[in-house]
Amino acid sequence: SGGIITMDPGYKNTGSCKSAITYLDGEEGVLMYRGYPIEQLAEKSNFEEVMYLLLKGELPTAEQAKKFKSDINEYDVVSEDVTKILNAFPSTAHPMGVLSTLTSSLTAFNPKAVNVKSEEDMYRAAVTLLAKFPVLAAWTLRKMKGLPLNYSDSKLGYVENFYSMMFKQPNKELEMDPIVIDALDKLLILHADHEQNCSTSTVRLVGSAHTGLFASISSGVSALWGPLHGGANQEVVEMLERIQEDGGNVQKWVDKAKDKNDDFRLMGFGHRVYKNFDPRARIIKKAADQILDKLGIQDPALDIAKKLEQAALEDEYFVSRKLYPNVDFYSGIIYKALGIPTEMFTVMFAVGRLPGWISQWIEMRTNNEPIGRPRQIYVGEPKRDYIDLGNR
Numbered sequence: 001s002g003g004i005i006t007m008d009p010g011y012k013n014t015g016s017c018k019s020a021i022t023y024l025d026g027e028e029g030v031l032m033y034r035g036y037p038i039e040q041l042a043e044k045s046n047f048e049e050v051m052y053l054l055l056k057g058e059l060p061t062a063e064q065a066k067k068f069k070s071d072i073n074e075y076d077v078v079s080e081d082v083t084k085i086l087n088a089f090p091s092t093a094h095p096m097g098v099l100s101t102l103t104s105s106l107t108a109f110n111p112k113a114v115n116v117k118s119e120e121d122m123y124r125a126a127v128t129l130l131a132k133f134p135v136l137a138a139w140t141l142r143k144m145k146g147l148p149l150n151y152s153d154s155k156l157g158y159v160e161n162f163y164s165m166m167f168k169q170p171n172k173e174l175e176m177d178p179i180v181i182d183a184l185d186k187l188l189i190l191h192a193d194h195e196q197n198c199s200t201s202t203v204r205l206v207g208s209a210h211t212g213l214f215a216s217i218s219s220g221v222s223a224l225w226g227p228l229h230g231g232a233n234q235e236v237v238e239m240l241e242r243i244q245e246d247g248g249n250v251q252k253w254v255d256k257a258k259d260k261n262d263d264f265r266l267m268g269f270g271h272r273v274y275k276n277f278d279p280r281a282r283i284i285k286k287a288a289d290q291i292l293d294k295l296g297i298q299d300p301a302l303d304i305a306k307k308l309e310q311a312a313l314e315d316e317y318f319v320s321r322k323l324y325p326n327v328d329f330y331s332g333i334i335y336k337a338l339g340i341p342t343e344m345f346t347v348m349f350a351v352g353r354l355p356g357w358i359s360q361w362i363e364m365r366t367n368n369e370p371i372g373r374p375r376q377i378y379v380g381e382p383k384r385d386y387i388d389l390g391n392r
């Protein structure tokens, strides 16, 4: 009941799995990647290290980190044929739809990466996608803005390169404020993996049919797009702007979210697993204050978010249902401060989640998991005989 699929001994892989990548305790609000607490990684690590950690299971030595980055650089050229697909989209196409299509098209251009078996082939497919995905993600922004495409610059760090491909203008120097790059790096770390969430489960299920990595990840992008999942970060900022336009009366909107006759939900609140504070939300809330302060930005949306959080956390409806802010509640406020358009917020989530999706896909294939085959509880008609047309 409630959509929870129990393990039926008669069927393997009906929706639960064993994984050694991420540990999550929803009651205690604990999140660890390969045993390292998210708070320590957000504070001390960087996204390139975390990508390696998720993929390989250990933090890299300096030598390993250097080799990892050069392996990624080797594959950062995206075929010009992909730009023909990109050009077929109108500038009004949603970036997540464009990203999902372009990611899947990589399968057509890299057929060898389809049914990879050896560890070496899986690693090559992984670094190929880690290299090309941020290029595609940046191109969705350039397309939306009608700007010329930028290409990867392997002299830059992974996050700087992504930022530069999004914002570098022709014949102009791009200012790379370290505060902005650090903030982006931290957000990508916080989104890098999250156990068996909707999009990761989708990637594992699609991949369990031995579908190629790129097409499996493309299905994860589509799942993440949903407003109840990764699409929530865009919905949160739009909600905060509506509350601001409406005079900032947060209690009115908290009451609206409680009204069962109204399908409005407090976006960025609640979680399938966390029945305590999402540890990522705590980190992002603190970072939002620091980053806006350092950048000298006054964003009324942040004040409204804090008041909304306060009002909800004092409200019996939310307290009794253990509804707390999740990763999406504050992240959009930082993305906005970094100059990232609202339509791109879920693309940012996808770039962050990519190493997690890839690591989980490789784990599933390395464990030779059988094809996913969730079962059901049948609630339809009992057996009955056919009725001829004339007797209906």
Ligand code: SDX
Pocket (backbone or CB within 6 Å): 193, 194, 196, 197, 198, 227, 228, 229, 230, 232, 257, 258, 264, 265, 266, 267, 268, 269, 270, 271, 272, 273, 321, 323, 326, 327, 328
């Ligand atoms: C992500 O799974 C992951 O790990 C996901 C993620 C990741 O990193 O991959 O963490 C990323 O997707 C975070 C979630 C982002 N989505 C949102 O913020 C959308 C708003 N949140 C809700 O739609 C909701 O909380 C969900 C979708 C997140 C969870 O939905 P559920 O499982 O239906 O919520 P629930 O079973 O805990 O609900 C219990 C009650 C219900 O009311 P009653 O039937 O008991 O009267 O709480 C209510 C729900 O209606 N409720 C809300 C609410 N969330 C749940 N009421 C108002 N506002 C909300 N946000």
